[in-house]
Amino acid sequence: MKNTISTPVDRLDGPDKASGRAIYTDDIRPDGLLFARTLRSDRPRARILDIKLPELPDGYFIVNKNDVPGRNRIKMLEDDWPFFAEEVVNYVGEPILLVVGPDREQVNQILKSIEISYEDLPPVLSLEDAITAESPIFGDDNSFAAYEFQKGDPDSAFDAAKTIIEGEFKTGYHEQAYMEPQGMIGSYTDGKLTVTGSMQCPFYVKNAMVQLTGFPENRVQVIQATTGGAFGGKEEYPSLLAGHVAMAAIKTGKPVKLVLERGEDLAVTTKRHPSVSRYRSAVDENGRVTAMEADITLDGGAYAGLSAVVLQRALFAAIGVYNIPNVIVRGRVLATNHVPSGAFRGFGAPQAFFAVEMHMEQIAAELGMNPLTFKEIHLVQKGDTTATGGVLRDEIKIREMLNRVLKLSDYRKKEGMFASRKGRFRNGIGLGIYLHGCGFTGKGEEIIQGTATVRKLAEDRAEILVSNVEMGQGAQTTLRKIVATTLELPIENIDYPNPDTDRVPDSGPTVASRTVIIVGHLLESAAKELKARWDENEVLSVSKSYRHPSYIQWDQDKLQGDAYPAYSWGVVAVEVEVDTLTYETAIKGVWAVHDVGVAIDEDIIRGQIEGGILQGLGYASIEVMDTENGAYRQRSFTDYIIPTAVDAPKIESELVDNPYEYGPFGAKCAGELPIAGAAPAYAAAVGHALGIPVHEIPAKPETLIKRVEK
Amino acid sequence: MVKTYHPETLTEALKIRNETHALPYAGGTDLMVRYRQGPGLVPAFDREVMFIGHLPELTKLQEKNGEFAIGACVPYREIIHHRHTPEILRKACSLIGAPAVQNLGTMGGNICNASPAGDTLPPLAILDTHLTLQSVSGERQVSLLSFFTGPGKTILRDDELLIGIHFRLPHFTAEGYRKVGTRKANALSKVAFAAFMLKEKDMLADIRIALGAVAPTVVRSRELENRLIGQPLTDLANLMPDLLESYGTLIQPITDQRSDANYRKTVSLNLIENFVLKEES
Numbered sequence: 001m002k003n004t005i006s007t008p009v010d011r012l013d014g015p016d017k018a019s020g021r022a023i024y025t026d027d028i029r030p031d032g033l034l035f036a037r038t039l040r041s042d043r044p045r046a047r048i049l050d051i052k053l054p055e056l057p058d059g060y061f062i063v064n065k066n067d068v069p070g071r072n073r074i075k076m077l078e079d080d081w082p083f084f085a086e087e088v089v090n091y092v093g094e095p096i097l098l099v100v101g102p103d104r105e106q107v108n109q110i111l112k113s114i115e116i117s118y119e120d121l122p123p124v125l126s127l128e129d130a131i132t133a134e135s136p137i138f139g140d141d142n143s144f145a146a147y148e149f150q151k152g153d154p155d156s157a158f159d160a161a162k163t164i165i166e167g168e169f170k171t172g173y174h175e176q177a178y179m180e181p182q183g184m185i186g187s188y189t190d191g192k193l194t195v196t197g198s199m200q201c202p203f204y205v206k207n208a209m210v211q212l213t214g215f216p217e218n219r220v221q222v223i224q225a226t227t228g229g230a231f232g233g234k235e236e237y238p239s240l241l242a243g244h245v246a247m248a249a250i251k252t253g254k255p256v257k258l259v260l261e262r263g264e265d266l267a268v269t270t271k272r273h274p275s276v277s278r279y280r281s282a283v284d285e286n287g288r289v290t291a292m293e294a295d296i297t298l299d300g301g302a303y304a305g306l307s308a309v310v311l312q313r314a315l316f317a318a319i320g321v322y323n324i325p326n327v328i329v330r331g332r333v334l335a336t337n338h339v340p341s342g343a344f345r346g347f348g349a350p351q352a353f354f355a356v357e358m359h360m361e362q363i364a365a366e367l368g369m370n371p372l373t374f375k376e377i378h379l380v381q382k383g384d385t386t387a388t389g390g391v392l393r394d395e396i397k398i399r400e401m402l403n404r405v406l407k408l409s410d411y412r413k414k415e416g417m418f419a420s421r422k423g424r425f426r427n428g429i430g431l432g433i434y435l436h437g438c439g440f441t442g443k444g445e446e447i448i449q450g451t452a453t454v455r456k457l458a459e460d461r462a463e464i465l466v467s468n469v470e471m472g473q474g475a476q477t478t479l480r481k482i483v484a485t486t487l488e489l490p491i492e493n494i495d496y497p498n499p500d501t502d503r504v505p506d507s508g509p510t511v512a513s514r515t516v517i518i519v520g521h522l523l524e525s526a527a528k529e530l531k532a533r534w535d536e537n538e539v540l541s542v543s544k545s546y547r548h549p550s551y552i553q554w555d556q557d558k559l560q561g562d563a564y565p566a567y568s569w570g571v572v573a574v575e576v577e578v579d580t581l582t583y584e585t586a587i588k589g590v591w592a593v594h595d596v597g598v599a600i601d602e603d604i605i606r607g608q609i610e611g612g613i614l615q616g617l618g619y620a621s622i623e624v625m626d627t628e629n630g631a632y633r634q635r636s637f638t639d640y641i642i643p644t645a646v647d648a649p650k651i652e653s654e655l656v657d658n659p660y661e662y663g664p665f666g667a668k669c670a671g672e673l674p675i676a677g678a679a680p681a682y683a684a685a686v687g688h689a690l691g692i693p694v695h696e697i698p699a700k701p702e703t704l705i706k707r708v709e710k
Numbered sequence: 711m712v713k714t715y716h717p718e719t720l721t722e723a724l725k726i727r728n729e730t731h732a733l734p735y736a737g738g739t740d741l742m743v744r745y746r747q748g749p750g751l752v753p754a755f756d757r758e759v760m761f762i763g764h765l766p767e768l769t770k771l772q773e774k775n776g777e778f779a780i781g782a783c784v785p786y787r788e789i790i791h792h793r794h795t796p797e798i799l800r801k802a803c804s805l806i807g808a809p810a811v812q813n814l815g816t817m818g819g820n821i822c823n824a825s826p827a828g829d830t831l832p833p834l835a836i837l838d839t840h841l842t843l844q845s846v847s848g849e850r851q852v853s854l855l856s857f858f859t860g861p862g863k864t865i866l867r868d869d870e871l872l873i874g875i876h877f878r879l880p881h882f883t884a885e886g887y888r889k890v891g892t893r894k895a896n897a898l899s900k901v902a903f904a905a906f907m908l909k910e911k912d913m914l915a916d917i918r919i920a921l922g923a924v925a926p927t928v929v930r931s932r933e934l935e936n937r938l939i940g941q942p943l944t945d946l947a948n949l950m951p952d953l954l955e956s957y958g959t960l961i962q963p964i965t966d967q968r969s970d971a972n973y974r975k976t977v978s979l980n981l982i983e984n985f986v987l988k989e990e991s
Binding site: 026035104105108259261424581582583584622633634638639641643644645646647701702705706709 | 747748749750751808888890892893894895896897898901967968969970972973976977980981984990
């Protein structure tokens with residue numbers, strides 16, 4: 001049975017973007033525009049002793065910490081991250097001041113002539129340093145956040161174990177690589193601050209500007225400009241840039257634009273947290289895992305940012321898709337003098353899924369069991385509990401999905417055939433099985449209480465008013481489709497302008513795969529009511545605010561209960577061929593089946609799945625980012641390599657229908673889900689091909705060659 | 711903004727080069743990146759620039775009686791599409807950058823840029839390529855291998871232009887080319903390998919091997935090749951350990967943000983061994 005909501009329509013934002021008509025931040029050129037560039041720390045940790053400024057020509061300005069009208073802290077969980085460095089710099093690239101003026105070349109000249117003298121302080125450049133550092137960067141112990149929770153009685157299970165198997169798993173930095181670099185424009189007119197730019201979360205930026213300026217809310221307006229990709233990279237970082245252009249606009253009285261150059265963007269913006277995970281499992285005489293212990297450490301960089309919530313999502317995913325009766329999970333995010341780590345599609349979950357999937361492979365290998373069979377017997381079923389003791393209430397189709405992937409990929413045959421291959425080219429096949437908790441972690445949705453509005457504009461026209469943005473993921477199409485279908489109007493008759501905080505309610509940030517399941521559901525309810533009341537008035541608005549389904553129980557202090565309202569699921573198989581002359585790996589095939597509830601648009605979901613899998617494959621294989629004395633060594637797309645269209649394998653992808661009661665038209669979440677499984681599937685395939693366990697990504701040829709060639 | 715010149719003829723170009731030492735600009739695919747200042751700004755060239763990519767004398771590509779002559783400003787795209795281009799060079803050109811770079815970038819530019827990772831250099835090295843350098847005071851022919859003095863450094867004088875690239879179409883029984891990048895397009899080489907082999911009956915009559923991205927300039931050693939030439943095919947395997955050890959000391963790979971020295975060296979030796987013994991690349 002075809003669900004009409006899933007039938008693809010043309011993307012509504014497509015033609016403008018494909019033809020070059022779309023107006024991005026850097027295309028906006030108001031009269032009197034000034035350009036800003038940032039003077040940054042070139043030290044990982046140092047005290048600023050002196051800043052020598054040149055004499056400025058007319059019309060040029062320096063903007064620094066003395067220009068902060070309110071508080072020099074970006075509003076986030078800990079409020080420890082300054083807009084401009086104060087006495088001390090804590091990472092290479094930390095902003096110290098801006099040079100602002102009408103001519104970009106002159107701005108660059110002034111920037112180059114500024115001299116800073118520093119007194120270097122002992123930097124914290126690794127997780128080991130973070131533990132042993134004599135002078136911590138954050139708190140007493142350099143820990144931004146630490147959590148621990150248990151299920152069942154892990155101690156007794158470990159005592160009774162026949163075998164205990166331990167492993168360590170590592171993941172590296174991962175850059176979002178959005179096509180449009182970060183950028184922001186500020187203006188200040190008649191006492192009102194307006195910030196326009198590339199962003200995911202207009203109200204995060206607004207709240208940050210209120211704290212920065214001390215202005216009342218009605219004097220701060222934030223407008224999203226058409227955004228060329230984000231992937232989480234434009235969740236928290238835009239608040240920093242917005243603060244810079246805001247201060248510059250207030251100081252100069254003119255509009256000020258700050259757009260990062262690509263190299264600068266790579267060097268100073270947030271990336272996915274590198275991780276080290278230690279796992280330990282108790283196995284009984286039947287080869288069943290009776291207890292699992294997971295200990296996950298993330299590198300948070302110099303400031304807390306969103307790290308605590310990233311860690312929570314990692315920990316809640318720590319046992320993957322397996323029914324493990326006794327569990328102990330702990331983790332922490334440590335402070336280092338690296339660029340602050342931040343949000344990126346998956347938000348901690350990809351690190352945990354890599355670790356748990358490879359650990360399951362490891363246990364099977366050490367027990368002499370087939371990894372697929374081993375994973376299969378541990379898969380969760382409806383009614384089982386999560387790591388936090390939450391109940392999986394909804395239908396789980398993971399076995400059906402797994403069987404379909406096995407069939408599509410001819411898995412079992414290849415698994416046996418490849419294992420015996422000798423010679424130069426070695427093939428391997430691997431599996432990733434994963435889930436994604438939809439929406440905010442824990443109490444997040446309850447705290448945000450997003451509100452969405454649908455407004456009747458004319459007899460045949462309505463408007464969506466939400467703070468969620470189109471950033472390439474398809475929100476323009478999916479949200480309009482939900483409202484149009486509910487109101488029974490053509491999709492073209494539903495307006496959805498880029499959010500402007502003066503016009504839209506706070507429906508929350510565009511993150512956590514929440515836009516369709518949470519905001520889309522609010523829009524669906526608002527549109528239903530609006531349709532029922534359509535004839536009441538010529539112009540009419542209906543708003544709906546989020547309420548947690550009553551059955552969901554969550555204890556934020558103990559981290560117990562239902563961490564998410566719903567879960568989407570995925571299974572992916574990856575086949576590789578490794579050339580043992582060069583240890584280059586070619587991806588020969590990818591097969592995936594996902595359960596996202598109901599697809600609001602099959603083409604958009606397919607795009608999310610293919611893009612997510614490819615991004616996950618890049619993460620696992622060729623995307624290498626490492627640091628030297630605290631600075632990233634890869635500062636261009638020549639050196640930070642992401643897969644191109646030529647590298648993209650054919651991805652055979654299918655969906656299963658599994659409608660969710662509280663999602664619009666039965667939809668769950670899809671944006672982050674597909675990135676979680678590709679990396680472990682790839683690593684397992686490479687391991688299968690070479691006959692070695694792969695416990696670290698990126699699994700680059702340089703590492704593989706060392707391990708195999710003695 | 712620096713002064714720029716746009717000569718109509720090679721004679722005029724050589725005169726300008728002699729008088730101003732202006733930087734020759736063919737396709738600009740390296741120069742525009744090297745001197746870029748960022749969005750909204752023109753590149754910051756450190757000397758005057760002379761555009762030569764349009765000069766008819768430098769954009770000819772011809773093959774006559776086995777002699778192949780490539781004008782310095784012939785773009786990769788034309789080399790890829792020319793029917794007499796040796797397969798090994800065609801392959802190298804078609805793996806450079808992406809189509810936009812192949813349309814604009816030129817062979818002369820790739821040579822004069824003198825990058826240790828220049829993609830056309832290993833194939834040109836084993837083609838025994840010669841270069842024609844011209845100035846107002848005359849012309850000289852040099853071998854490709856003698857042209858480079860270090861990364862980004864050549865013997866080209868500041869009154870000279872590279873005008874032509876020449877080689878004889880080779881006759882071999884096997885050839886190998888391998889670019890080890892990080893991905894399939896738009897990648898810089900970690901290692902580049904090019905080789906020819908000529909077998910006559912049971913004997914190795916000739917072999918040529920060149921490596922890129924593993925030393926300050928492209929590596930080719932006739933001395934090491936001579937150790938194999940004239941040897942019975944059945945002896946090649948026995949000669950390999952010593953040969954690989956010698957190649958191992960000849961190349962001096964570095965560790966950088968793209969790869970490491972151990973990898974570059976191991977892969978180079980793997981590629982040599984595999985080509986000599988199995989004729990694969």
